[in-house]
Amino acid sequence: MSTTSGTVVERFASSLRHGAGASDHTVRAYVGDVEALAAFLGLDDDSTWTDVALADLRAWLARQAADGKTRTTLARRGASVRAFFAWAHRVGIVEHNPAARLASAKASVTLPHILDVDEASRLLDTAELHAQSGTAIDVRDWAMAELLYATGIRVGELAGVNVGDVDMNERTVRVLGKGDKERVVPFGVPAQRALTSWLENARSQLAGDTAALFVGHRGSRVDQRQVREVIHRLASGAGVPDIAPHALRHSAATHLLEGGSDLRSVQEVLGHASLATTQRYTHVTADRLRHAYELAHPRA
Template sequence: MPITPRAAHSALLTAFEGHLRHERGLSENTVRAYVGDLAHLVDSLGQPEADVDALLTAVALADLRAWLATMAAEGLSRTTLARRGASVRSFYAWAHDSGRLDANPALRLASARPASTIPDVISTHDVLTLLEVARQRCDDGDAMHLRDWVAAELLYATGMRVGELVGVDVVDVDLRERLVRVMGKGGKERMVPFGEPAAKAVEEWLARGRSALANAASGDALLVGRRGTRADQRQVRESIHRLCRLAGVPDIAPHGLRHSAATHLLDGGSDLRSVQEVLGHASLTTTQRYTHVSAERLRSAYQLAHPRA
């Protein structure tokens, strides 16, 4: 959600943005989304000549309910509506608690719950096929193919988000203990284990790939591009889609490998708390989505195999 030039001059929104970024430690994407949602609220009030801070201060509960109701009527998803409700509740709670507002108009604001969707996953066989294709592709000596291989291996081995992966530095990877330090949402740090295949990929990348590409612009980044700069999320996403096509498996994004890793861990007998720690979920409820996938697989297997299904 882009921030309009009008909203960009708001002292309240500027202070709230600083609060989200520096006090709550939220990611840039989340900060941008929350402030953008409030800019959308301001625009929806239909007073283009009014001061933004004055509008935000004068908002009533009825205005907030009407704003959400209008978006619902326009067909916005429950997930988007839930986030926009969370944005205004966070803003007005902060403004009230910090003494900028005498009352909190969003205190009794209810919003839609996010849609509970079952994550897209691919089978263990398909993941292994994808990873084998990625490994074999490295035989041509192209350093970028090595990077694509190590990215795919680490995404599946650790269940990291793609944004977390590109933020990993060389010093964050302990090949001896096979652990990687991950900086997750809200600046929360966690240590995640990975297996021997991923360790082998990292070793090959450091020896033959990164060493050939690294320069002064690389810094400590584990994954770099052809110019030696830190790899970005778009590059990794494109590489995963490319590998899916080459391997002939269902097309998934990097987040699909994260979903698959979580589901396969649960299928293999791991408990929810352990998977929660690996994925860096703040709430166990988020992790529980993956039990739905496993339950569906169990039901399917039962119906196919049990003589009295």
Template sequence: MLKVRTELPPPDQLTVDAYERHLRAERGLSPHTVRAYVGDVVSLLGYVRGLDVIGSGTPPAQGDLDLAGIRAWLAAQRSAGTGRTTLARRSAAARTFSAWAHRRGHLESDPGARLVAPRPHRALPSVLRQDQADDLMRASQSGAAERNAVAMRDHVIVELLYATGIRVSELCGLDVGDVDMDLRVVRVIGKGDKERTVPFGAPAQRAVQDWLAEGRPELASAHSPPALLIGVRGGRLQPSSVRRIVHDALKAVPGAPDLGPHGLRHTAATHLLEGGADLRSVQELLGHATLATTQLYTHVTVERLRAVHDQAHPRS
């Protein structure tokens, strides 16, 4: 979208620049979220200004940023095969931008306020059964028992992801000082720079203690950051490396679905609810902005119970 952004009329470019500053400075959104929001706005403005940003052969709207223009932009993307979830996100981006632009005086009215967004399709996430999660932890612990620094670090990764349900970006952002070993909690900076405290259990505590005492010093250098998790060259471990580590670790569990770090987050939430935790507590632990996101996991537990019922009940 960089090329499209430079082809926008100068007033639109200034508006996009101001909107990007608003997202970064005032709303405190992550760089990834800012890029996504700004990209959607550039696409929308490019379309209504007559630029073929969709690539579907559909003629651009060539009009003003009004409700008809937003609808035409979304319809063109739908014709190009864009999925419902992406369309829902882009509808939300259009509404957010038009509301901001109206408040700042860039638009006389707020066309997005009358936009009805498509409902995203929310597929149930794949999760591990509790016995599979136990097998994963045992296999990981077995590798760490050899006191190899990398294996000890990888064991900390799967233990903390499952014990806390934190996001992979949050895990990689942890510093050593963010872990309170006495209280068994981690201080996490989540989406929107919101801070929360998440507890973990004794197995994760032992894994972290061993890693800090024996594993991390072996990989750390004089130039290493204060990151809890570091790579073989001493730098902060990246989310892409954590994803590979989790995928590889799950290969040791027969019959387990191929999950990434987010799959362990789903698993932690599901097992908490199955164990009797209430939705509000799980929402706070996971750092969800709304309870509706957490409620997805109640459907997971119902589906799992239904599968057991269908298999075991004589009149299912």
């Protein structure tokens, strides 16, 4: 793509970042999708964006479907180009929006592996056992795992939490979610105990001049990669299925619903903009209920 066309994409990225408050991850994904579309259509200057038709967009998505891309990927890429052309039409880069009638692929509702309650307990008990006889890093890992499961927050939200965001008396944590939306999420006594151990006994051994709640060996704020490595390592040590931090979020949501929490409350905890996103967890709980029924009922 030429510099001129690249400038359009850069302007789009800026509008996402500053106008819509999109996360860096979302900006990278949307920009990558638009650049992939440009490469597919052979666009090399600003004027060619005006020549893009709905059939071109459908052909691009059809090619990816033929290449085996998942419905979730196709849905996101469709959303990317719809957002791009809506913006391009609004700022006058294109006269007509070719993506206005682009159908949205239905994203898969497949969720990552979800730990059952016993597996989650084993993972957290393992983390606590390591913390009792280990280093400051082990105490940190225990606190991170407990807070992830207790609150269902995203790994990026966890990494962004500051010490001042935690209210130990109320047992709540303030996080900044997608679209720079702030919410306050409660946590329980086990997470409070782990956080107290980290803040009072271990954090000072590592923390430099930073407000970050969780820090690494060199005293700087942990990043998402470090958190993922911690959860993978704890899962291995606990003998539970290998999971990523996001699976703890899904596990927490599922266990809340199984325990009787209503969808609206779970939506608030998870920070979902739409209740439809939260409703996917009802499929998991319904499946588990049917499985238990078929195992237990004499006339199942």
